[in-house]
Amino acid sequence: MPIYMRYRVLMIGFALSTTLASGSARAQAPRIPSNEDESKAGDYALPDPLVLQNGSKVNDAETWIRKRRPEIVRLFETNMHGRSPGRPEGESFDVFDTDAHALGGTAIRKQITIRFDDRKESPKIDVLMYLPEKAEKPVPLVLVLSFLGNEKLAPDPAIRLSTVWDRKTMTKRRADESSRAKKNAYELDQVLARGYGIATLCYTDIEPDFPGGTAYGVRPLFFKPGQTAPAADEWGAIAAWGWGLSRVMDYLETDQDVDAKRVAIVGYSRLGKTVLWAGARDTRFAMVIAGGSGEGGAALSRRNYGETLKHIKANFPYWFCANYQQFADRPADLPVDSHMLISLIAPRPLYLATAEDDRWADPRGEFLAAVAAEPVYRLLGARGLETTDMPPLNRPILHTIGFHYRPGKHAVTTYEWDRYLDFIDMHFSKRSAREN
Ligand code: GCU
Numbered sequence: 556m557p558i559y560m561r562y563r564v565l566m567i568g569f570a571l572s573t574t575l576a577s578g579s580a581r582a583q584a585p586r587i588p589s590n591e592d593e594s595k596a597g598d599y600a601l602p603d604p605l606v607l608q609n610g611s612k613v614n615d616a617e618t619w620i621r622k623r624r625p626e627i628v629r630l631f632e633t634n635m636h637g638r639s640p641g642r643p644e645g646e647s648f649d650v651f652d653t654d655a656h657a658l659g660g661t662a663i664r665k666q667i668t669i670r671f672d673d674r675k676e677s678p679k680i681d682v683l684m685y686l687p688e689k690a691e692k693p694v695p696l697v698l699v700l701s702f703l704g705n706e707k708l709a710p711d712p713a714i715r716l717s718t719v720w721d722r723k724t725m726t727k728r729r730a731d732e733s734s735r736a737k738k739n740a741y742e743l744d745q746v747l748a749r750g751y752g753i754a755t756l757c758y759t760d761i762e763p764d765f766p767g768g769t770a771y772g773v774r775p776l777f778f779k780p781g782q783t784a785p786a787a788d789e790w791g792a793i794a795a796w797g798w799g800l801s802r803v804m805d806y807l808e809t810d811q812d813v814d815a816k817r818v819a820i821v822g823y824s825r826l827g828k829t830v831l832w833a834g835a836r837d838t839r840f841a842m843v844i845a846g847g848s849g850e851g852g853a854a855l856s857r858r859n860y861g862e863t864l865k866h867i868k869a870n871f872p873y874w875f876c877a878n879y880q881q882f883a884d885r886p887a888d889l890p891v892d893s894h895m896l897i898s899l900i901a902p903r904p905l906y907l908a909t910a911e912d913d914r915w916a917d918p919r920g921e922f923l924a925a926v927a928a929e930p931v932y933r934l935l936g937a938r939g940l941e942t943t944d945m946p947p948l949n950r951p952i953l954h955t956i957g958f959h960y961r962p963g964k965h966a967v968t969t970y971e972w973d974r975y976l977d978f979i980d981m982h983f984s985k986r987s988a989r990e991n
Contacts, residue, residue, distance in 0.1 A: 637876030695817035720763030761799035797833030835899035849916030894927035
């Protein structure tokens with residue numbers, strides 16, 4: 556039995572949190588102690604995102620874009636997420652369902668299957684999309700990478716039932732009529748009400764989330780003859796999930812009803828880690844919204860607080876490339892840290908959501924990473940958090956980088972969605988687009 560399955564699995568699921576993006580259970584690692592005392596988080600020096608590997612300083616946007624940014628992308632590829640392939644030649648989109656009067660006539664529904672080759676047994680992604688019927692097209696879109704099957708978004712009998720890989724039993728589970736949502740998810744109603752489209756896909760369509768899951772996902776489609784596992788600097792599971800988001804973007808660029816230049820990607824927890832890397836790599840995403848992303852996401856790895864690289868190596872090594880594992884006991888030697896991941900998203904808007912009781916994800920470590928990425932945002936003419944003091948609870952900061960720290964646990968609540976939408980309004984609404 557894989558190690559992570561032996562650990563206590565903690566379901567976080569009070570009513571508000573059972574939204575589409577939060578259907579995850581958290582595996583914790585009680586055997587490796589974790590620190591939750593701020594005074595023991597340790598001293599560390601962060602690599603300067605604005606100094607090239609040859610030691611010279613980056614003083615202008617051009618040098619950042621031409622030299623430093625690609626350098627940092629390569630460092631993440633080599634040491635953390637691994638290299639991912641580009642768009643597959645055999646990619647195809649099948650819009651198998653369109654309804655111009657869905658959800659009681661308020662929305663347009665589309666369902667699309669994205670295929671990567673023409674073999675029947677290959678993985679494929681099913682995307683479900685609702686666009687506000689009345690809104691002027693093309694509309695900005697919120698693209699949610701979900702733990703759950705598409706039928707959990709709305710009790711709409713036309714939604715294709717999913718087949719989702721269960722990460723605990725490591726088996727495929729086919730949804731049936733009883734799996735359908737009993738009511739619209741909060742985010743569906745709110746996103747449409749504010750005039751945006753929403754699209755969702757389940758991450759296990761791309762690759763299941765357990766050790767050995769590689770065999771059932773997209774990565775083998777790119778193996779060289781005789782290759783049976785990714786090389787030490789080739790993509791891990793998170794990079795594969797992020798690659799899947801880029802394939803959805805390939806489709807969105809072909810859809811006349813969607814403004815592909817205003818697409819926000821949203822993910823929570825491990826899927827928060829995923830949207831950060833997806834947005835870092837693929838600059839077609841205009842906005843990244845990552846909640847509770849923690850270690851391997853927005854939290855600084857050099858801080859000894861909550862989950863650390865050691866825990867990741869013990870519990871979820873397959874999320875990252877093999878080269879990453881060597882840093883488990885020496886995070887200070889990692890040539891990158893999360894502030895550099897954030898800087899790759901600059902100058903595009905990035906929102907980080909954290910919660911007081913989610914110490915495992917190190918909320919302060921996420922805040923400090925955003926602070927350390929600010930010089931890059933500023934260099935590119937955008938606004939960082941503009942403070943070095945962690946904001947109090949329930950006092951979100953909404954600049955080009957947005958951040959909130961709310962009371963409560965690791966979960967997606969209505970508080971998250973309301974703030975996300977305020978942030979989206981700020982950057983995507985017609986008025987703000989004109990002002991920018
Ligand atoms: C575990 C893991 C975290 C991850 C979380 C989740 O708690 O340790 O790194 O973010 O699961 O995805 O639910």
